Amino acid sequence: MTQALSRRSMLHGSAAFAMTSxxxxxxxxxxxxxxxxxxxxxxxxxxxxxxxxxxxxxxxxxxxxxxxxxxxxxxxxxxxxxxxxxxxxxxxxxxxxxxxxxxxxxxxxxxxxxxxxxxxxxxxxxxxxxxxxxxxxxxxxxxxxxxxxxxxxxxxxxxxxxxxxxxxxxxxxxxxxxxxxxxxxxxxxxxxxRDRPGVMPEYIAQASEKILMIMNQGLVLTDPNGGGTVDPTITMRPGEVQRWRIINAQAVGNSFAYLRTNVPGLEIYQIAFDGLTLHRRIKVDQGNDDEPWLNPAGLAPGNRTDFIVRVPPDAKESSFSIPVIRDLREALGLSGAIASEIKIDISGSPMNSAWSDDDTLPGPGLEPFNDVPRSTREIVFSPQFRIDGQAYDGRVKHTIPLGAKEEWTAYNNTGGVHAFHIHVNPFFMTHINGIELAKDDPLRRWQDTVGLPYGDDSPGSVTFRTRFETFAGRFVIHCHILRHEDLGMMQTVEVTG
Structure with missing residues (x-):
């Protein structure tokens, strides 16, 4: 398929790699x-x-x-x-x-x-x-x-x-x-x-943690035993460092999400995506709101991201909110976007939390995937909630030998919003709309769910590489806008061996 869509510029981070045992x-x-x-x-x-x-x-x-x-x-x-x-x-x-x-x-x-x-x-x-x-x-x-x-x-x-x-x-x-x-x-x-002892930098290992789930009922600061607080207030002290684990658990259409992070008084860095630690932390700003699939911190339904949030040691007492945009209407220039907010209260005596100016992180622990696999595969997200023009029928559409390495291209031929998700095995992103991601591009990373770009005149696409290792058996690929999955936008994969 030909590609007529442009690839916007975006944030960049290096691919430095550090390991212990x-x-x-x-x-x-x-x-x-x-x-x-x-x-x-x-x-x-x-x-x-x-x-x-x-x-x-x-x-x-x-x-x-x-x-x-x-x-x-x-x-x-x-x-x-x-x-x-x-x-x-x-x-x-x-x-x-x-x-x-x-x-x-x-x-x-x-x-x-x-x-x-x-x-x-x-x-x-x-x-x-x-x-x-x-x-x-x-x-x-x-x-x-x-x-x-x-x-x-x-x-x-x-x-x-x-x-x-x-x-x-x-x-x-x-x-x-x-x-x-x-x-x-x-x-x-x-x-x-949990992180293995001694792997994460000290300032991350010592940070207090918050788990936030973006759900259809709102943004929830979770309680370990279940439930939580909707649209919460998070209190931080000057000098404090926290780790925020954010999960986009929404199920409805257009439910891509992102934080408006250009707020005074906080430093926010992305350190992981879809559960996998990055090679280098990325300073997060408001960029690419109009195309969230080009925003390294943007979340399609099912995506997760981890932030390190730091209050500067000399911060004054203040209260403000971080808007959490929960759908694409604003990015598409439409009114009525759904939004939540994280209220921040900076108060109390200063803390001497561990910190480092070194951006290097240990990486995801997955071997790099720079070689192009010989085996390739294409799928097309089609109108009327179909993949490759067919609604889900339970039958195996992709038979793959255990240990195979493949390059897939997923096209979006619908003119609307979809999110590709595969069970069991993550994938390594290499191209958006047919344009290769640079080696230091923060979107060239491992993940398990990705928003599919789309265009008015030609299909959008993503290309990724994946290894079908360790486990044989049947599982599924599908659109993670879950209404679309239930209506037929799903296929069965079988790994044999």
Whole structure:
């Protein structure tokens, strides 16, 4: 396809690379703490109604899951929603099975299949956990892609490898036909893989942390046990350094998000994207608001970013707000943009927080991907919520051998907004609209979700490279504007070997 769209200029950061002790595995080369035994994290998530909408354990967002690289995360998911008996829709690319659910760990590099014992499912979105007493007399899609139904409860096991990157991830419901309505209602929560000791610079390791989820109900400062404060006030002292982990958990159309960060009294640096640490921190400003897919700190639905926020030591007491723009209407010159705000209160005695003028960071722990793979693949996001002109039918569209390295180009031929997401394996961005990203471009990075540019006269596109390593099995690619996914903008991938 020809490319007629321009590539705007943007912020730049270098690709310096620093490591401590190393372990090489199928997922890359990472810094590890070799003397720490892997643990098991156990959690019960009970899906139940509260205030007229589904929640995890009575809260939205759900509790924060925290683990270390190499840990096993066991989740007992119990579906206590009322039975609706609506799983058997004539058109499975419609809103149906609205109280049937499952669990997806967004961004984790974990198995997509049921384990050999049959007792635990991993990141298997073909599992449907129906309410107690629900009647399901049908297979939801064709025989090749038929779902497996579990009644009332299910046990999930997510085994992170010792080489799994640390970072900000999240979990959410992902049953085709109810994903949009459940995530829009707030059925999601943070998932943090902690940094390995001694890897991050001291000023990051010592910083207090805030987890902020941009949700359909507003911007939420999360509580570790679930729930949180909408449109919060964050108090900081002069000289204080905080780490903000921000998750765009919105599910509706146009729900790209970005912070207006040109505010007095704060220094804001981006240090990670989609859970993966950058090679160099980037000073964040207001640039590229009109095209958020060109803004290194812009968030498509599903994206995450980590900021280091510093109050200068000589700052005076003050209060102000950071606007959080939550959709594209303002960028497109339209009125009615949805916005939240983070209220900042600078007060109290000065702190002597650790700080460094060195921008270098340890990087994501994934091996560089500079060689062009021989195997290439193209997909086209098409009108009427289709990919390659076809609505989701459950059948495998891409068969890929385990260990393959491929270069993909995803085109947006709709004239509207979409966000590409792939399960299990992240990808390394190389081109936008056919124009190669410079080696030091901050958008030349690893991620798992990307907003697709679009144009009036020709398709927009992104090109990326990815490795299908470690795990065989079936999983999906789809638009992470989740209404579009439920209406058919999804395909099945099978890695064999």
């Amino acid at each position: 190393l372990l090489t595995g199928g997922y890359g080369t990472v810094a590890v703490s070799e003397d720490r035994a892997a643990r098991r994290t156990n959690l019960t998530l009970r899906v139940q109604e509260a205030n007229g909408r589904p929640t995890y354990n009575g809260h939205s967002p759900g509790p924060t899951i925290v683990a270390d690289p190499g840990d096993t995360i066991d989740v007992h998911l119990i579906n206590d929603l009322p039975a609706l008996h609506d799983d058997c829709a004539d058109n499975h690319n419609s809103f149906h099975g609205l109280n049937t659910t499952n669990l997806h760990t967004h961004g984790l590099h974990v198995s997509p299949i049921t384990d050999s014992s049959g007792r635990f499912d991993a990141d298997n979105v073909f599992i449907s956990v129906v309410p107690k007493n629900q009647v399901v007399p049908c297979a939801e899609v064709g025989s090749e892609g038929a779902r497996t139904f579990r009644w009332h409860e299910n046990r999930f096991r997510f085994e992170t490898g010792a080489d799994h990157p640390s970072g900000t991830f999240w979990y959410h419901a992902h049953k085709h036909g109810s994903t949009f309505q459940q995530v829009a209602a707030g059925l999601s929560g943070p998932l943090i893989i």
